[in-house]
Amino acid sequence: MQEEITRLVHGLDESALRFIEACIRHERESRNAPPPPPPHPGGHFTVPENVKHLTSEQLDAVAKSFLDWYKGAVSTTQSRSRGRLWLVFLLIRYGALRLGEALALDDRNDLNFTRSLVIVRGQNPRELQFPEAIMGEMRQVLESPVMFGLRGEVLHLDQGYVRRIFYERAKDVDLPKDLLSPRVIRHSRGIELLRGEVPLKIVQQFLGQQSPTLTASYLHFSREDARQIVHSHLRREAMKKTSARNAFTGTINRITRGDLLVEVEILTGTGLKVVAVITAESADNLELREGINTTATIKAPWVILSTGDAPTSARNHFSGKVQSVQLGEIEAEVLVTLDEGSTVCAVITAQSARQLKLEPGKPISVLFKAFAVVLGM
Template identity: 40%
Template sequence: MSDAKQSSPSAGGGRFRAARIFCVPDDVKFLDTLELTRLSEAFQAWTERAGRPDVAVSRNRVRLIYLMLRHTGARLGEVLGLDDRRDINLDTLAVTYSHGEGEGREVQIPAELGEALALVFSNPAYASLRGILFKLDQGHVRRKFYERADECGFSKELVNPSTIRRSRAVELLRDDVPLPVVQRILGHSTADLTAAFLHLPEDQRRKVERQVLARETRRTSARNAFFGRVAQVRKGDIQTQVVVESLGGHAVSSVITNESLKNLGVTEGSFVTAEIKAPWVVLETCDELPKATTTNRFLGTVELTRIGELTSEVIVVLSDGTRLCALITTQSARELELSEGRQVWAMFNAFAVVLHVE
């Protein structure tokens, strides 16, 4: 089970707590962060034990392959296919995994891995290997992985490249990285593939699937709706604050009456849909987080504006594809100089959020 820390989302839209939505079932094999660190140390010690310079180079290549898997969550074939001269940028600490045609995907690497690569790139002993540094036989790499597993007391399946990839996904989600971000890092075509690494109780899984299907079939018309899990319920004497963490990575705060809380059966962990009527959505074009009393504030991009005589409709797309529709006065729309592609803050008060339970 996930051991995520409990904390309150921030007022500016909050921070998505992916760890609270998913848990890892007991039969799913993965290494936690401490175990991954032990494995990294085993590769380092193995490299340092090399008696000859050429053996040290050979071992270090395998170590770097492991570190790339461990920190980027890539497939083994993707790492072995890297051109270290073309695909690694140490200035931005990024590696690009290509898939034939297209731009591929860029994944950030930690500074310590960047330093390890910089040492290799500047070492004359690796000069003849530039461009093919990672091009080793898969069978050879796996055998060396299994040898390090024995040293750490791990089973072979725990250091299988696929398990290391899964371990990185679990690590990121336990660190509250939004599911769509983990999906992009791992190169999954859909978030469903990423979520398959993890576990959701069957009854909740069916609810999520129904919501995902509904969102896909209504992609162009579904607006002002956030589906997610209730992360926090703070009950007062008359009203209750409910914080919903959407699957797309947003935290939405709602204030409802205690009677509504009881009638809806809303509890922490339950799934709900939070909806906001368009007239309650306020727009702001400042660069920084607006200083406003509105609890919910989200940065998005203007997708469409419909200018009317008195009022105008503005569609704002958030980072996960969620669309917010705002109805504002035409005078405000002109003063804000809204246009397609412009970044804008969409804001609404917690009292404007209505909760729906299936």
């Protein structure tokens, strides 16, 4: 065996040997790479229809409208009035305060600019961490000469007046008036935090809600949402148990047996079909059967990339877009996001990467042979 390996290696040119060395180095590094971050339901839930809310993009559009309105003041009186309302909006937008809580704040004692904290007192006391940039904006408004004489009471406004001004801003961003209430903006911030993978218990405390059930009312998990979450979790488990960079977890959809080999088709949670060919002995040892879960792994050097539509013998052929390219002296590591959302890592020669003119966003085909797929239970 040793003689056979020596004979094969001697038949390779220097560039091939260097690429093999790069692949071995990549394999060793992947063994020590940290596992991917744990999946979180934040990106996999829908909001019940009865919960009015705005998306992050809509919230940002409303914020810009408020800021333009404030900056457009033409008199000292108008600047003072609009500045106070701009502060109220920021407190609800980023702190998810109830309107009454925001209007009860003492701007001298309840805003800690050193630590970027807003201190809410009363029935649901809590300390809220704010983005430093937002705290800087509020400080700039409060320290404006137009606020002289109001400090300590800058936020003490009539609730009806505040709601009316909020409703008026709806026309600037082409939204229904009922979506620009302080209550909707508060709920929207809670949903935004959940989407940002902040744990539900922390969001509950941030909102000052007495029960996590109230916070959970923002969430609805469809069957598709649940499937995506479970798929992400199973894939993470598979990645932790193997040095292969690519792992697809799914259900065995079909098994075709031959005399010596067995073809196995796996259907992943995202609808991807991965075909593997293994020996009949391996299939028997794994006790494979249709309907059970399995994980298909493919090492990065076995993944082939193509920018054309030429016929190929590879059974597994998927389309996607280049996510990133890391060029080394000999090798290149290419991450590809498949059309259904999975990410595949390929290690190819740097020369091939340059010839293919790979760059983020470029359409690409990902191929690997059925014999390159390793199944695990």
